[in-house]
Amino acid sequence: MNHEITQPRARSGQFAVQLSATRRGARLARLLATEQLRSWGLPPDDAGHVIAELASNAALHGYVPGRDFCIMLTVTGDTLRIEVADARGDMLPRLPERNCESEVGRGLLLVEAIAIRWGVQVGPFPRKTVWAEVALTGS
Numbered sequence: 001m002n003h004e005i006t007q008p009r010a011r012s013g014q015f016a017v018q019l020s021a022t023r024r025g026a027r028l029a030r031l032l033a034t035e036q037l038r039s040w041g042l043p044p045d046d047a048g049h050v051i052a053e054l055a056s057n058a059a060l061h062g063y064v065p066g067r068d069f070c071i072m073l074t075v076t077g078d079t080l081r082i083e084v085a086d087a088r089g090d091m092l093p094r095l096p097e098r099n100c101e102s103e104v105g106r107g108l109l110l111v112e113a114i115a116i117r118w119g120v121q122v123g124p125f126p127r128k129t130v131w132a133e134v135a136l137t138g139s
Helices: 024-038 045-060 105-113
Strands: 012-020 068-076 079-086 117-122 128-135
Touching: 012 024, 024 045, 024 068, 024 079, 045 068, 045 079, 045 105, 045 128, 105 128
Parallel strands: none
Antiparallel strands: 012 068, 068 079, 079 128, 117 128
16 A cells, blocks of 8 residues: 655745855755755745756856855745845846847846746845745645
């Protein structure tokens, strides 16, 4: 007889980690954050794409020598809030025009497609926090 063992689903929780603003740091942010989601019994797929994009942007566009970036996950009910803070409050992300041939900014189109909503909070100086909220499906 097969018995399925299930873990209760997290309905609230918080996770934060500070990492070097490098490609390696961005990759580690995605790995640590998706593993945290798994430990909470939450689906990492859509959120993993958003985490990867925001962490990559922090390492690439938010880079300041000697400064780190921070990623924070907060689960409230059926919503996951992803926040990535970096040291470049002067470099705000923006979506490219839909018909634009540019190679820059396309990842934010993915974030916009997956997230319920997303935005940027500037400060405290010199930082900015890019955040996105993702619905936790399959509840």
